[in-house]
Amino acid sequence: xxxxxxxxxxxxxxxxxxxxxxxxxxxxxxxxxxxxxxxxxxxxxxxxxxxxxxxxxxxxxxxxxxxxxxxxxxxxxxxxxxxxxxxxxxxxxxxxxxxxxxxxxxxxxxxxxxxxxxxxxxxxxxxxxxxxxxxxxxxxxxxxxxxxxxxxxxxxxxxxxxxxxxxxxxxxxxxxxxxxxxxxxxxxxxxxxxxxxxxxxxxxxxxxxxxxxxxxxxx
Amino acid sequence: xxxxxxxxxxxxxxxxxxxxxxxxxxxxxxxxxxxxxxxxxxxxxxxxxxxxxxxxxxxxxxxxxxxxxxxxxxxxxxxxxxxxxxxxxxxxxxxxxxxxxxxxxxxxxxxxxxxxxxxxxxxxxxxxxxxxxxxxxxxxxxxxxxxxxxxxxxxxxxxxxxxxxxxxxxxxxxxxxxxxxxxxxxxxxxxxxxxxxxxxxxxxxxxxxxxxxxxxxxx
Numbered sequence: 001x002x003x004x005x006x007x008x009x010x011x012x013x014x015x016x017x018x019x020x021x022x023x024x025x026x027x028x029x030x031x032x033x034x035x036x037x038x039x040x041x042x043x044x045x046x047x048x049x050x051x052x053x054x055x056x057x058x059x060x061x062x063x064x065x066x067x068x069x070x071x072x073x074x075x076x077x078x079x080x081x082x083x084x085x086x087x088x089x090x091x092x093x094x095x096x097x098x099x100x101x102x103x104x105x106x107x108x109x110x111x112x113x114x115x116x117x118x119x120x121x122x123x124x125x126x127x128x129x130x131x132x133x134x135x136x137x138x139x140x141x142x143x144x145x146x147x148x149x150x151x152x153x154x155x156x157x158x159x160x161x162x163x164x165x166x167x168x169x170x171x172x173x174x175x176x177x178x179x180x181x182x183x184x185x186x187x188x189x190x191x192x193x194x195x196x197x198x199x200x201x202x203x204x205x206x207x208x209x210x211x212x213x214x215x216x217x218x219x
Numbered sequence: 220x221x222x223x224x225x226x227x228x229x230x231x232x233x234x235x236x237x238x239x240x241x242x243x244x245x246x247x248x249x250x251x252x253x254x255x256x257x258x259x260x261x262x263x264x265x266x267x268x269x270x271x272x273x274x275x276x277x278x279x280x281x282x283x284x285x286x287x288x289x290x291x292x293x294x295x296x297x298x299x300x301x302x303x304x305x306x307x308x309x310x311x312x313x314x315x316x317x318x319x320x321x322x323x324x325x326x327x328x329x330x331x332x333x334x335x336x337x338x339x340x341x342x343x344x345x346x347x348x349x350x351x352x353x354x355x356x357x358x359x360x361x362x363x364x365x366x367x368x369x370x371x372x373x374x375x376x377x378x379x380x381x382x383x384x385x386x387x388x389x390x391x392x393x394x395x396x397x398x399x400x401x402x403x404x405x406x407x408x409x410x411x412x413x414x415x416x417x418x419x420x421x422x423x424x425x426x427x428x429x430x431x432x433x434x435x436x437x438x
Binding site: 049130141198 | 266268269299342345346348349350355358360362363373390393394395396399400401402404405406408417418420421422423424425427428430431
């Protein structure tokens with residue numbers, strides 16, 4: 001597997017883009033995805049501090065020297081895998097009502113952690129952030145961007161006159177999912193669809209009461 | 220330090236209590252506290268998987284063979300330290316109003332993690348739970364008991380006619396603190412007193428709207 005970097009095939013000439021720009025679907029992107037997959041598998045199998053660059057090399061087919069040159073070290077590999085995870089086309093639920101959107105958001109979150117296979121990688125990232133400052137920063141950026149996308153739920157609700165336009169969207173969507181994350185990763189209690197609905201309904205009641213109106217919020 | 224177990228002093232005769240019962244202030248309790256302190260220091264310094272029984276022996280002055288005999292292994296030491304942490308006399312705030320109690324609970328939680336020295340041990344336990352199933356169970360028990368104590372807030376509010384008696388106290392108090400835990404340990408965002416008040420107010424608004432009334436709750 002590790003000899004794969006010797007293929008003689010050359011890439012087509014690259015357009016003059018800014019440094020670091022990737023050609024989607026090109027060899028660079030494929031390499032990065034293979035490395036990302038190996039990092040995810042390794043994180044799930046061994047956890048952050050015990051995952052090694054050697055493991056990633058073996059499981060991605062990318063030579064160790066290439067990994068060190070491009071990603072620096074294990075921390076760089078984990079951070080890039082998390083960055084790549086954020087580059088998807090996910091968009092928040094759009095059910096036609098604020099209550100429906102918030103419940104769907106909460107249910108999707110609960111369901112994604114109820115399936116052990118689907119939960120393994122995000123759980124490994126959350127655990128890695130306890131060990132690595134750079135992983136913590138990458139996780140922070142991932143969620144900031146993810147919650148920013150959820151702002152669309154609030155914009156639509158405001159335009160439907162379901163919500164005060166001063167509502168702090170970030171505070172509201174964080175309130176929706178936080179009772180789930182508390183139980184999953186702090187108190188280690190089960191979550192289900194009933195709890196998801198309750199979390200969404202609680203955040204909605206607070207939003208309607210004006211608790212998340214921006215003058216009162218700091219996020 | 221490790222030769223300390225050889226002191227010839229004998230303990231006074233123990234009353235016929237159930238197995239495992241400790242005499243408060245006795246040598247057993249002092250040993251356990253010394254071991255707990257060493258486990259906390261070690262968890263903060265090295266993190267769960269890298270902390271060793273040797274470290275605990277050196278820093279507690281309790282011989283390694285005693286540690287293995289009484290606690291089994293590193294996991295047993297961590298679990299017992301967490302059990303001991305739960306055996307304090309903490310009681311939830313009692314300010315005279317539900318809003319005051321919930322805000323004080325949220326502010327206390329935020330403040331306890333704002334101080335790096337105070338935050339280190341609980342953070343290390345939360346991190347250890349990602350690595351050890353037994354630590355996760357102990358953390359679950361710790362928080363279950365802690366939130367059960369917070370039930371007094373709800374009982375007083377019900378007796379003051381501030382809250383429906385069907386309110387699920389566990390769901391309400393978890394809602395109060397969960398936006399703080401989300402930011403501290405998942406999204407890695409700062410928390411402060413303003414956010415604490417907002418979290419308390421949001422949970423209170425939801426409780427007043429009946430979202431936590433027990434027919435709708437599963438916790």
